[in-house]
Amino acid sequence: MLRLLHRFPLVTRGLRAISYRARLGRGEPGGEIRYHTIAGDSSHHWSVTLCSTLDPEEIRRWTTAQTLENIEVTDQVSPDRGWFLAPGEDLHSVPPGWLESALLVAFTESIDAMVLAERVSSAPQDLPTSAEDLLDAPWRSLTLFSAQSYRWDPRTDTVRYRRDTPIAKVIGPNGVGSTPPRSLADSPNSRGPYLGARPLPGLLKIGLADHLPAVKTDEGDPRPGILVTVPFLARGGAEHTLFETLKVLHGDYRMAFVTLAPHRAELGDRRNDFEGLSPHFFSLGDWVHPDAMVPMLLHLIDRLNIDVL
Known part of the structure; x- marks a missing residue:
């Protein structure tokens, strides 16, 4: 049956639309989101x-x-x-x-x-x-x-x-x-x-x-740039140790932070503390699909002149 439907894409789309409307009519979530890669436009100005x-x-x-x-x-x-x-x-x-x-x-x-x-x-x-x-x-x-x-x-x-x-x-x-x-x-x-x-x-x-415009910043700051990537920043022992360590080092380095997984309220949230070390804070896990993260990370590394990841 599935093989037959693939041979008739118009029928497949019609059945999908009917199912979608039926689910919405019952007050249920309906439809589908599909992500695909497109060519980034480097001609756009980062402004x-x-x-x-x-x-x-x-x-x-x-x-x-x-x-x-x-x-x-x-x-x-x-x-x-x-x-x-x-x-x-x-x-x-x-x-x-x-x-x-x-x-x-x-x-x-x-x-x-x-x-x-x-x-x-x-x-x-x-x-x-x-x-x-x-x-x-x-x-x-x-x-x-x-x-x-x-x-x-x-x-x-x-x-x-x-x-x-x-x-x-x-x-x-x-x-x-x-x-x-x-x-x-x-x-x-x-x-x-x-x-x-x-x-x-x-x-x-x-x-x-697949790629984003590359625009350099912080070129006037001679300090090495560090991009700190973590799953999330909850209120736990690991986050406390990381914060106290970076608090000692932040005067000698330019820092930026990226989190890669959604934050959960029941685990606590220490992002405000880390923002005291750098205003460059990107909660990718709370914003985008995982497939979008690699070009975003590459862009941040280039734009913020990162030396250490």
């Missing part, structure tokens, strides 16, 4: 445009607190390339590496908008259920938009689609590896961490870039 009519001094304080160095600011025109942030009336208080981290995920996956709410204390607990929700408060201020798919209108300070079939990724307060506080069955417009403005197909294909 973000902040589109806002807020007080320039407030914007300056917010941007200078971020580790991302290339942040352009405009209050007059929507960018026509790259990624942009249009926070509206609210610039959230976020970790210093927030924008850098959101951009890293945005460059890795074939998505049109990227929401990073993980470890943002003011983020809403109820997750959005459609890409439409990202165009307005409270989610818009935590969303990075692709200029190819969205535009900002400075006259009305609104964000609208350039095309009406965008795919957005939402990393909620608990990351993508944990069940959100209010668990919702997949709806026609949502599947896992992905949202559409229209109902998603039964088979949602997400591309993962």
Whole structure:
């Protein structure tokens, strides 16, 4: 039977769609996410445009607190390339590496908008259920938009689609590896961490870039660079020993941290402590599929001028 279905792909897709709609009708999660490798585009600039009519001094304080160095600011025109942030009336208080981290995920996956709410204390607990929700408060201020798919209108300070079939990724307060506080069955417009403005197909294909743009930073710091990779940073003896050791060494080295597995609340979380040693902190296990991690790690090694892994 399976061999016969493979010979008739249209029938297979039709049966998949019927099964998908039936499961959604019963209130059950439905559909499938399939990841595949795509060629990364090294021509993209590692930068973000902040589109806002807020007080320039407030914007300056917010941007200078971020580790991302290339942040352009405009209050007059929507960018026509790259990624942009249009926070509206609210610039959230976020970790210093927030924008850098959101951009890293945005460059890795074939998505049109990227929401990073993980470890943002003011983020809403109820997750959005459609890409439409990202165009307005409270989610818009935590969303990075692709200029190819969205535009900002400075006259009305609104964000609208350039095309009406965008795919957005939402990393909620608990990351993508944990069940959100209010668990919702997949709806026609949502599947896992992905949202559409229209109902998603039964088979949602997400591309993962095989390489990312290489942009050097920290070139003026002569200290050797160390990238510390760990599964996660719970509250245990191993993490305590690691922290105390690195606390002694951090004055002599540039440090960056990467975690590769989801954090679990019941094990505790020491990431805030380690961020005191370096603002370059990337919780890959809480953000992306494991297949996306290798090019992300290679990119970080190159961009942060890492000497020791």
